[in-house]
Amino acid sequence: QQQVKQSPQSLIVQKGGISIINCAYENTAFDYFPWYQQFPGKGPALLIAIRPDVSEKKEGRFTISFNKSAKQFSLHIMDSQPGDSATYFCAATAYSGAGSYQLTFGKGTKLSVIP
């Protein structure tokens, strides 16, 4: 059972455009929503994250929008650049009951920014 649904699977955006990736979840126990960025041949790296008590978080060109009632959150990349071309994963964490938190990942979105 997939707990975090991510769309689209792939995305092509012109340089300077806005990239939008959407995620939805069902588990109301999730309490932290990070986005990870992964370049080819590398491990994922934390890009930006949000807690459910805020509706938006912005870091440079990257913004997370969060809708708690709809159980949806999205990543917006403004002024997309070819260097942003990567796979993006949304994720959600919940207390695992074993003294730690576990990450549940979406299936990923491959973003290509073309000049």
Place this chain on the structure above:
Amino acid sequence: NAGVTQTPKFQVLKTGQSMTLQCAQDMNHEYMSWYRQDPGMGLRLIHYSVGAGITDQGEVPNGYNVSRSTTEDFPLRLLSAAPSQTSVYFCASSYGLTSHEQYFGPGTRLTVT
């Protein structure tokens, strides 16, 4: 700081062979975990550890064993490799048991023929 390191980077196994994927971190992180990444499947948790001597299963633990004898190391053992275990494996660690940010290693690409 080397961060999270994994060896080997690439490995080819025949069905039925066993091997150990190595993972080490030098950040004194308590929490370590193993994920596998398959096309279109995202990252799925295999096993995790909340400290030395403590391990637990994740979403897809079958066919894998782990142990955690030190804070730094968290090896993943494949007991009898199967083609279904062809994947890219990532080790990750985080500071403290309630830290949400995980640091990932560079991955090991495993092919089982």
